[in-house]
Amino acid sequence: MVYCSSQLLSTSFPLLNPKTLKFDAKYSKNWLPLQSTEGLVKGLYQTRVLNLRAMQEDKASAVTSDGSELRVPHVLTVAGSDSGAGAGIQADLKTCAARGGVEVVPEDFVAEQLKSVLSDMRADVVKTGMLPSTGIVKILLHSLKEFPVRALVVDPVMVSTSGDVLAGPSILATFREELLPMADIVTPNLREASVLLGGVQLETVANMRSAAKSIHDMGPRNVLVKGGDLPASSDAVDIFFDGQDFYELRSSRVKTRNTHGTGCTLASCIAAELAKGHPMLSAVKVAKRYIETALDYSKDIVIGSGLQGPFDHLSKLKRNVHNAYVQRAFDSGDLFLYAVTDSGMNKKWGRSITDAVKAALEGGATIVQLREKDAETRDFLEAAKACLEICRSKGVPLLINDRVDVALACDADGVHVGQSDMPTNVVRSLLGPEKIIGVSCKTPQQAQQAWIDGADYIGSGGVYPTNTKANNRTIGIDGLKTVSLASKLPVVAIGGIGLSNAQSVMETGVPNLKGVAVVSALFDQECVLTETKKLHAVLMEAASRVK
Ligand SMILES: Cc1ncc(COP(=O)(O)OP(=O)(O)O)c(N)n1
Numbered sequence: 001m002v003y004c005s006s007q008l009l010s011t012s013f014p015l016l017n018p019k020t021l022k023f024d025a026k027y028s029k030n031w032l033p034l035q036s037t038e039g040l041v042k043g044l045y046q047t048r049v050l051n052l053r054a055m056q057e058d059k060a061s062a063v064t065s066d067g068s069e070l071r072v073p074h075v076l077t078v079a080g081s082d083s084g085a086g087a088g089i090q091a092d093l094k095t096c097a098a099r100g101g102v103e104v105v106p107e108d109f110v111a112e113q114l115k116s117v118l119s120d121m122r123a124d125v126v127k128t129g130m131l132p133s134t135g136i137v138k139i140l141l142h143s144l145k146e147f148p149v150r151a152l153v154v155d156p157v158m159v160s161t162s163g164d165v166l167a168g169p170s171i172l173a174t175f176r177e178e179l180l181p182m183a184d185i186v187t188p189n190l191r192e193a194s195v196l197l198g199g200v201q202l203e204t205v206a207n208m209r210s211a212a213k214s215i216h217d218m219g220p221r222n223v224l225v226k227g228g229d230l231p232a233s234s235d236a237v238d239i240f241f242d243g244q245d246f247y248e249l250r251s252s253r254v255k256t257r258n259t260h261g262t263g264c265t266l267a268s269c270i271a272a273e274l275a276k277g278h279p280m281l282s283a284v285k286v287a288k289r290y291i292e293t294a295l296d297y298s299k300d301i302v303i304g305s306g307l308q309g310p311f312d313h314l315s316k317l318k319r320n321v322h323n324a325y326v327q328r329a330f331d332s333g334d335l336f337l338y339a340v341t342d343s344g345m346n347k348k349w350g351r352s353i354t355d356a357v358k359a360a361l362e363g364g365a366t367i368v369q370l371r372e373k374d375a376e377t378r379d380f381l382e383a384a385k386a387c388l389e390i391c392r393s394k395g396v397p398l399l400i401n402d403r404v405d406v407a408l409a410c411d412a413d414g415v416h417v418g419q420s421d422m423p424t425n426v427v428r429s430l431l432g433p434e435k436i437i438g439v440s441c442k443t444p445q446q447a448q449q450a451w452i453d454g455a456d457y458i459g460s461g462g463v464y465p466t467n468t469k470a471n472n473r474t475i476g477i478d479g480l481k482t483v484s485l486a487s488k489l490p491v492v493a494i495g496g497i498g499l500s501n502a503q504s505v506m507e508t509g510v511p512n513l514k515g516v517a518v519v520s521a522l523f524d525q526e527c528v529l530t531e532t533k534k535l536h537a538v539l540m541e542a543a544s545r546v547k
């Protein structure tokens with residue numbers, strides 16, 4: 001058992017040549033001063049070249065030009081070292097580098113180092129991996145009581161993905177009685193869940209659900225039972241339980257031997273997302289998608305000759321090395337006033353797409369979709385790039401309707417697809433874990449499938465008859481309710497919605513109905529700005545009544 005003693009907390013993609021990847025003090029010359037221009041600070045935030053000494057001097061934060069403090073998300077992991085660099089601290093480091101996070105604990109002063117790091121650098125999240133003795137667990141718990149953090153992520157590493165037993169039974173009682181009650185999330189694989197529960201057989205998804213419930217009874221706020229080893233399952237199914245609801249998280253099983261370190265990586269990714277301030281369920285979903293994407297990206301690489309090989313944590317960074325934009329996480333509140341453009345309507349009123357989008361944003365649109373059915377691909381792409389710049393300047397997500405190719409080409413925030421468009425799971429695999437994907441659903445079955453396929457929200461309608469989409473079946477308020485109740489995904493209502501009926505839509509009383517998507521009510525109008533402002537006011541009024 002070794003604790004990594006590197007001085008460097010994290011690294012950045014300019015340094016991430018896999019052949020030369022080292023965590024070495026010599027990289028400190030790459031340190032960019034934290035007290036600098038906002039642009040540089042943002043660049044730093046994105047590239048995360050963090051040097052321990054500088055971090056200590058600057059208290060892990062910087063001041064932007066508007067005087068606000070910029071906190072650097074910080075994950076401290078306390079885990080074992082894997083000399084093969086696929087699991088343990090090495091997997092944690094690479095995951096945090098890929099997802100944006102920081103960490104390391106020196107070797108022989110566990111208690112002192114925990115104290116010095118937690119007291120001085122204000123870690124947001126602590127993630128644990130292999131903890132070899134009750135002594136170390138107790139030191140950790142003592143430090144966390146003295147210096148509380150926002151979240152504790154416990155990967156109860158007792159049995160590796162390869163089946164090796166990594167922590168003896170002596171530690172089990174301490175895990176159950178002391179560590180788990182402190183955890184915000186615990187992420188056992190099937191074997192670990194079984195060990196925690198005294199050796200019960202876990203062979204089905206139903207078994208995993210009851211295991212998640214029983215482990216939750218031991219005290220952690222959330223439990224993720226990972227079903228990667230579930231026999232006879234074509235999907236990789238995990239069960240997330242937050243004490244109230246169960247969520248079945250599915251991803252396609254990537255056929256590869258390179259699964260070494262997936263457990264560490266998943267927990268590290270959850271920690272990194274929590275450190276960035278994302279809610280638990282969204283952190284877990286992003287982490288699962290990140291694993292799926294990274295496994296798929298590196299399924300064919302051959303490293304070593306063992307039964308399992310490591311995968312490539314930094315695949316996404318390598319693909320997007322020139323792309324400095326860091327997309328913020330999707331928030332269901334973004335669906336509140338969803339503006340969907342229509343090239344025909346803009347032409348009719350003699351305005352460009354960009355002017356239409358600018359006006360909608362000024363009027364209070366909270367998300368924009370470019371639905372340009374008649375546009376030539378090249379024109380669509382140019383318009384999308386221009387609109388994306390406008391939307392990003394306002395912090396509003398921009399989605400592309402139907403055209404995954406256009407979304408990829410301009411790096412849009414996401415895509416909306418319908419039942420006859422590209423399948424959602426394929427869109428997810430093309431866009432990666434972070435992009436926003438919306439799916440049109442008219443039935444409960446479609447809504448359930450949307451969740452399974454990795455959608456972020458559902459668009460449901462037409463709630464009322466519409467002239468905008470030909471031959472569109474109207475499902476009414478009752479249809480909207482049925483679809484919404486069939487899913488935990490947030491829902492936006494669409495179809496024939498405008499000033500006269502938006503309030504009744506919002507007052508349907510379904511908790512996951514988060515807003516309305518409108519085309520003609522905004523864009524088949526003389527003044528987009530005025531109409532958007534009016535609709536915004538109606539929605540605000542409806543929201544205040546619902547509260
Ligand atoms: C938010 C939102 N919901 C539903 C749709 C409709 O999508 P689809 O069924 O694919 O039909 P087209 O819009 O492509 O004609 C949507 N675009 N947006």
Ligand SMILES: Cc1ncsc1CCOP(=O)(O)O
Pocket residue numbers: 461462463465466467468469472494495496497517518519520521
């Ligand atoms: C794209 C779409 N999908 C279902 S209804 C609809 C059209 C909505 O347009 P409008 O808001 O003008 O009724």
Ligand SMILES: [Mg+2]
Pocket residue numbers: 401402416417418421
């Ligand atoms: Mg479509």
